[in-house]
Amino acid sequence: MIVLKIDVTKISKEDLFVGKKGGKFLDAALHDKPNDFGDDGFITQSVSKEKRDKGEKGPIIGNWRHVGAKQKQATPKPTAAQKSEKPADDDDQSVPF
Numbered sequence: 723m724i725v726l727k728i729d730v731t732k733i734s735k736e737d738l739f740v741g742k743k744g745g746k747f748l749d750a751a752l753h754d755k756p757n758d759f760g761d762d763g764f765i766t767q768s769v770s771k772e773k774r775d776k777g778e779k780g781p782i783i784g785n786w787r788h789v790g791a792k793q794k795q796a797t798p799k800p801t802a803a804q805k806s807e808k809p810a811d812d813d814d815q816s817v818p819f
Contacts, residue, residue, distance in 0.1 A: 726765060728784035737769055737780070752786055761785035
């Protein structure tokens, strides 16, 4: 599980937007950069494309961390082509181990 701690006083109200069903939303980004306080990264508020084009960055509004057991990274499953390929040194003899 990932836990966020956000300082709502740092949220730029002008970058909030109204969704299709009328709710007010905030776009944010999680950055993987651990700090000395045990956090796994920080959170920034996203800004409009126009502001990004001018070089503006969103404010840092909080931190995040993994809590509990860290999630294991999924092992990629072999594709059908990879399953049918034989190793280069395979001499078609069955090996029981």
